[in-house]
Amino acid sequence: MxxxxxxxxxxxxxxxxxxxxxxxxxxxxxxxxxxxxxxxxxxxxxxxxxxxxxxxxxxxxxxxxxxxxxxxxxxxxxxxxxxxxxxxxxxxxxxxxxxxxxxxxxxxxxxxxxxxxxxxxxxxxxxxxxxxxxxxxxxxxxxxxxxxxxxxxxxxxxxxxxxxxxxxxxxxxxxxxxxxxxxxxxxxxxxxxxxxxxxxxxxxxxxxxxxxxxxxxxxxxxxxxxxxxxxxxxxxxxxxxxxxxxxxxxxxxxxxxxxxxxxxxxxxxxxxxxxxxxxxxxxxxxxxxxxxxxxxxxxxxxxxxxNRNVQVALLQKKLEASTTPKDRYAIKFEIHKLLKLRHHLESVVKNIALKVVGGDEGLVYPLVSHRQRLTRDIFQCYKSNPYTLGQLFVFVNLCRNQGGNEKSILAAIDGICLAKPMVEGII
Incomplete structure (x- = not known):
């Protein structure tokens, strides 16, 4: 010592x-x-x-x-x-x-x-x-x-x-x-x-x-x-x-x-x-x-x-502190919009997984529910948004499921992301 x-x-x-x-x-x-x-x-x-x-x-x-x-x-x-x-x-x-x-x-x-x-x-x-x-x-x-x-x-x-x-x-x-x-x-x-x-x-x-x-x-x-x-x-x-x-x-x-x-x-x-x-x-x-x-x-x-739920929690705290119906309506709308965007993001990730495994819902469930460590950057779509970080484990599991064949995964990412609007702002 x-x-x-x-x-x-x-x-x-x-x-x-x-x-x-x-x-x-x-x-x-x-x-x-x-x-x-x-x-x-x-x-x-x-x-x-x-x-x-x-x-x-x-x-x-x-x-x-x-x-x-x-x-x-x-x-x-x-x-x-x-x-x-x-x-x-x-x-x-x-x-x-x-x-x-x-x-x-x-x-x-x-x-x-x-x-x-x-x-x-x-x-x-x-x-x-x-x-x-x-x-x-x-x-x-x-x-x-x-x-x-x-x-x-x-x-x-x-x-x-x-x-x-x-x-x-x-x-x-x-x-x-x-x-x-x-x-x-x-x-x-x-x-x-x-x-x-x-x-x-x-x-x-x-x-x-x-x-x-x-x-x-x-x-x-x-x-x-x-x-x-x-x-x-x-x-x-x-x-x-x-x-x-x-x-x-x-x-x-x-x-x-x-x-x-x-x-x-x-x-x-x-x-x-x-x-x-x-x-x-x-x-x-x-x-x-x-x-x-x-x-x-x-x-x-x-x-x-x-930490992944801080943005929602901040809006809920703001709602609790609001004093006018107009403010409460605006904050509720913001919360609704945020949750909708999160659902949209999760849907995009699930659709990518479905595309990779050929639409087999049975295979997708373990991919989106079981976590493994991510070791490389394979998710460009939506990556600028912090909430995306909570979804990256799906891509780790896709890599494992596909035996390291990233070509099909990247093709699915490009195909799904090009057809979807980018999520902007912190969700």
Whole structure:
């Protein structure tokens, strides 16, 4: 086990604790919110909160890189411009957050190049900063967004499990870290690592959900009319703010979060021996090395919502808060339209499956009811819509059913999609 140590520097009457790893190692962090749009407020709120946690724990800003679309703080829908909170009555977590890569720069390619330390590849993009880590350093990677079997979503594209695994191997081979920890918040996030990530790379991963289930949003805010956080994310951060990180291990935090998150199965992957290390080895620690006594009590989570159903839930909350018949009618119409579009999308997917199996309804049922992991991009039609992510398992099953023959599947996709109108907007 790596033993960390402290250096105490006296400054006047006060004292500052500086955290160091063995052999001059440093802690580096890469924080990524992969979504945009105010309805996904919680993702950027999670990442901003993560930055504040690391910053208050003594990790210098030059060692923290943040990727987020940055369209939430000053959104027309945000009643508190310039303010983002991550839990009810919380403090502003947006203030001071570095904006290394924003807007269209939030892509899988930029993320992977930052992780690899490939400065040439991100030259003239955002701040151009990358992880300048070495063989004695610890990396903390936090990704928050939507997901699907075998992929993590970015605003305009996706990161696939095989691509991430290859990059992790490359970073390990190039000795760019001693130990790495990834915390991943996304639906089916376990599918990015289950039976994929080897335990020989000195990488420890915790995911919000197993390979087959959704993660959950929480903390609905009546004033802001949105969900402030994701249950897995707020749980590990709130645990970090109340525990002594010099003593609490990664595995202890995993168990604490697993018990609090009762809506999905929080999982751990990779080299589980790293779970015995103290959290301070990756997140730093509060200046006094003890839980922050000034932190408010952890709010009780009520009404957590499947991340795929957030858009419907937001409209239902809006309906409950409406006060005029005209507003209620308009919102009900919007809900009806949204549900109709979802039904339309599900119908398209089922028709593709029917076309592939020659119209045999008996074969289609297991295809649309049994989930497997997706490992490649075979669904272009409607892919720009987040609700589509919940349908991708059907195409995985089609691949398995057809023995890997993608020609018939792609022909069916083209045939059905060309005859159907595209669904626009978030459903």
């Amino acid at each position: 790596i033993v960390s140590f402290l250096v105490l520097t006296l400054l006047g009457v006060g004292s500052v604790l500086t955290y160091q790893l063995p052999n001059g190692g440093k802690i580096w962090a890469l924080l990524v919110a992969g979504s945009n749009d105010y309805s996904n407020y919680r993702h950027q709120a999670d990442v901003c909160h993560a930055y504040q946690l690391l910053h208050s724990n003594g990790i210098p800003d030059e060692n923290i890189i943040v990727m987020m679309y940055d369209d939430i703080a000053y959104s027309n829908e945000n009643p508190t411009p310039g303010v983002i909170v991550n839990y009810p009555n919380g403090t502003n977590v947006y203030q001071g957050v570095p904006k290394d890569y924003t807007g269209k720069a939030v892509t899988p390619e930029v993320f992977l190049n930052v992780l690899k330390g490939n400065a040439d590849a991100v030259k003239n993009i955002g701040t151009g900063r990358v992880l300048e880590s070495g063989p004695n350093d610890h990396l903390f990677i936090n990704f928050v967004d939507h997901g699907a079997p075998g992929l993590l979503a970015f605003p305009d594209s996706e990161l696939y499990a095989d691509t991430l695994e290859q990059t992790l191997r490359e970073v390990a081979r190039n000795k760019r870290f001693a130990k790495m920890v990834l915390y991943v918040e996304a639906c089916e996030s376990g599918s990015m690592f289950d039976d994929i990530l080897t335990d020989t790379l000195n990488i420890f991963v915790t995911t919000a959900a197993d390979p087959l289930e959704s993660s959950y949003a929480c903390y609905f805010d009546e004033y802001r009319q949105t969900y402030l956080g994701d249950l897995f994310s707020v749980s590990w951060m709130e645990d970090s703010e109340k525990e002594n990180l010099l003593r609490e291990s990664l595995h202890h935090q995993y168990e604490a979060v697993r018990h609090r998150v009762n809506t999905s199965h929080v999982e751990e992957y990779g080299n589980l021996d790293i779970g015995a290390l103290h959290i301070s080895d990756f997140l730093g620690f509060h200046m006094n090395g003890l839980p922050n006594a000034a932190m408010p009590a952890v709010p009780k989570v009520q009404g957590s919502v499947n």
